Amino acid sequence: MQNQQLSKKLSYVLRHKPEEFGLQLDAQGWVDVAELLRALHARGHEAKLEQLHNVVATNDKQRFSLSTDGTKIRANQGHSVAVDLALAAVAPPELLYHGTATRFLDSIRKDGLRSGSRQHVHLSADAETAEAVGRRHGKPVVLIVQAGRLHWAGGLFYLSANGVWLTEAVPPPFLELEE
Ligand code: HQG
Numbered sequence: 001m002q003n004q005q006l007s008k009k010l011s012y013v014l015r016h017k018p019e020e021f022g023l024q025l026d027a028q029g030w031v032d033v034a035e036l037l038r039a040l041h042a043r044g045h046e047a048k049l050e051q052l053h054n055v056v057a058t059n060d061k062q063r064f065s066l067s068t069d070g071t072k073i074r075a076n077q078g079h080s081v082a083v084d085l086a087l088a089a090v091a092p093p094e095l096l097y098h099g100t101a102t103r104f105l106d107s108i109r110k111d112g113l114r115s116g117s118r119q120h121v122h123l124s125a126d127a128e129t130a131e132a133v134g135r136r137h138g139k140p141v142v143l144i145v146q147a148g149r150l151h152w153a154g155g156l157f158y159l160s161a162n163g164v165w166l167t168e169a170v171p172p173p174f175l176e177l178e179e
Helices: 003-016 033-042 049-058 102-111 127-135 147-152
Strands: 064-066 072-075 096-101 121-123 140-145 157-159 165-167 175-177
Touching: 003 033, 003 049, 003 072, 033 049, 033 072, 049 064, 096 102, 096 121, 096 127, 102 140, 102 175, 127 140, 147 157, 147 165
Parallel strands: none
Antiparallel strands: 064 072, 096 140, 121 165, 140 175, 157 165
């Protein structure tokens, strides 16, 4: 398996469908590295420990973390399965950004940003990153999130290990279109 394929497979297993590989994440989303490699192997996906380490270290978005003793691995964010990443709530910067596609704008204007199938709404620290996130869905558009005001109003914010800002929802009054 190539590194990118392994990365995609890891995202799938560690964020969305561990049970499809006969795996169970612990409460914080960790899974035993040796068990994971065995589960991949059993389904015809060959990967060695060294390659796994390489993918964790070089992944473009730093999507995965190894435990300090190296025996466990988890996804840093993006889960649809219920896990408690045990991130501490922190004060966000005044402004954060959310990239989406133009076709979602009407619905977002009405309902605000919702986490949908994932556990959180994902926000970016800069508009360029947000635009790239939005492009995954179609014609990209960047929304400015009044994160400071939302935090002041009681919204909880978390910063994942790979620099993605997470929050539960962003109501319409805290959103504006970037010019
Ligand atoms: C949209 C990638 C209609 C939302 C990225 C988004 C990110 C609404 C889509 C991470 C809505 C969900 C997550 C509403 C939100 N009505 N549409 N009320 N509220 N939406 O993929 O943020 O490469 O689940 O705007 O870098 O695009 O996977 O979320 O367009 O960090 O590591 O519903 O995924 O990282 O799409 O991306 P997603 P996202 P990875």
